[in-house]
Amino acid sequence: MRRTIFIIGLGLIGGSLAKCLAKSEANHVIGYDINQKTIEFARINGIIHSASSDIAAAAKEADLIILGTPITETIEIMHTLDTITFDRDVIISDVSSVKKPVMEAANCMQNSRIQFVGGHPMAGSHKKGVKAAKGHLFENAIYVLTPAETCQPQTVQQLQDVLEDTKSNIIELEPNEHDEMTGVISHFPHLVASALVQQAKKWQETHAYIPKLAAGGFRDVTRIASSSPELWQDIFCHNKQKMVQLIDDWTTEMTDLKQMLLEQDKEQLTSYLKHAKEYRDGLGAKKKGAIPAFYDLYVDIRDQTGAIASVANLIAEENVSITNIQILEIREGITGALRLSVSTKDEQQKSYQLLRDKGYDVMLEE
Numbered sequence: 001m002r003r004t005i006f007i008i009g010l011g012l013i014g015g016s017l018a019k020c021l022a023k024s025e026a027n028h029v030i031g032y033d034i035n036q037k038t039i040e041f042a043r044i045n046g047i048i049h050s051a052s053s054d055i056a057a058a059a060k061e062a063d064l065i066i067l068g069t070p071i072t073e074t075i076e077i078m079h080t081l082d083t084i085t086f087d088r089d090v091i092i093s094d095v096s097s098v099k100k101p102v103m104e105a106a107n108c109m110q111n112s113r114i115q116f117v118g119g120h121p122m123a124g125s126h127k128k129g130v131k132a133a134k135g136h137l138f139e140n141a142i143y144v145l146t147p148a149e150t151c152q153p154q155t156v157q158q159l160q161d162v163l164e165d166t167k168s169n170i171i172e173l174e175p176n177e178h179d180e181m182t183g184v185i186s187h188f189p190h191l192v193a194s195a196l197v198q199q200a201k202k203w204q205e206t207h208a209y210i211p212k213l214a215a216g217g218f219r220d221v222t223r224i225a226s227s228s229p230e231l232w233q234d235i236f237c238h239n240k241q242k243m244v245q246l247i248d249d250w251t252t253e254m255t256d257l258k259q260m261l262l263e264q265d266k267e268q269l270t271s272y273l274k275h276a277k278e279y280r281d282g283l284g285a286k287k288k289g290a291i292p293a294f295y296d297l298y299v300d301i302r303d304q305t306g307a308i309a310s311v312a313n314l315i316a317e318e319n320v321s322i323t324n325i326q327i328l329e330i331r332e333g334i335t336g337a338l339r340l341s342v343s344t345k346d347e348q349q350k351s352y353q354l355l356r357d358k359g360y361d362v363m364l365e366e
């Protein structure tokens, strides 16, 4: 029998989940969004099977409800769902970037028909809205689940079964620990990216060339400052305590660095940078287990029409599937590099040889 999945909030994340889950014969996906144009776009483009304008009616039909809304709205909708008289049991999940406030609300739910399992796919983008939704967004990403206190293990398993189509790697975490870790590796870096951009903007008042000089480094480190301001203020506010603590830690870190510079302590500075480099390089390490292995190739290309397609076609002809492709520091008329990821070492070697034979300048990442 087909499962009925009701997704509320069809933006980047809700839309991506809908797109992925609607592809399976096992699911019937109903969508709702506060924005009528979003619902229309999702319906016309097959991101959902059907649209609903009535949350309660669609919720009563659902086996699973996923909230793809910003955190504040998610908590409000949870209160609404709690008041519905369901004829059968329903699993409710969310995708919020901060888990503690959502799980506090979940643990206060009174409706005996509801089993709540918090969710957070650790994948996204600086883009927002249904038009940026991608069915494969969660492939190979970590997908965190935070079951509510009264949630049965079989309910968690049922949700995991549905999420299998996302090809993500599911792990369970305790909400507070989740928020501390995402504070460190997601929320605080976002704040720093925005602060760096604000700093450049101030300096531009006296140095008009700043935007022209902003090259790969600045762009890499500040990409996430282009994300939705409304969404991110909500994330920061819901993880306020951790953010404040991280700002204090950062202030200490900057003061220490300032001291090293004032003292011209070259040895300590080198050691500081060396340890940071080692840790950062280690994040890309090829590990078996929760994070699947990727094998990368770097191909020098010219910024010309068809260059990327030529490389991709050559590799496809050898039946090697590219799992990720990224353009690095490409500027008009100047040689850039393509980073291609494949799944196995054999495929990496095969692609390397093939591209070299065709005259491409290729490098491997071991």
Ligand SMILES: NC(=O)c1ccc[n+]([C@@H]2O[C@H](COP(=O)([O-])OP(=O)(O)OC[C@H]3O[C@@H](n4cnc5c(N)ncnc54)[C@H](O)[C@@H]3O)[C@@H](O)[C@H]2O)c1
Binding pocket: 008, 009, 010, 011, 012, 013, 014, 032, 033, 034, 035, 038, 068, 069, 070, 071, 073, 074, 095, 096, 097, 098, 120, 121, 122, 123, 124, 125, 126, 127, 128, 129, 130, 228, 231, 235
């Ligand atoms: N952006 C990311 O990279 C990312 C990654 C993982 C998780 N998240 C989480 O996903 C959630 C959604 O973020 P997003 O990036 O998809 O944002 P988004 O702005 O792309 O989408 C949010 C959608 O919710 C809709 N919406 C807002 N209020 C609503 C309401 N009351 N009822 C119904 N629909 C409503 C909006 O119209 C929009 O379509 C957030 O909780 C966020 O923390 C975001």
Ligand SMILES: O=C(O)C(=O)C[C@]1(C(=O)O)C=C[C@@H](O)C=C1
Binding pocket: 096, 097, 121, 122, 123, 124, 125, 126, 127, 185, 186, 187, 224
């Ligand atoms: O790739 C990005 O642009 C993101 O910001 C994605 C990102 C992240 O920080 O990694 C952002 C918020 C999420 O809750 C999960 C993922």
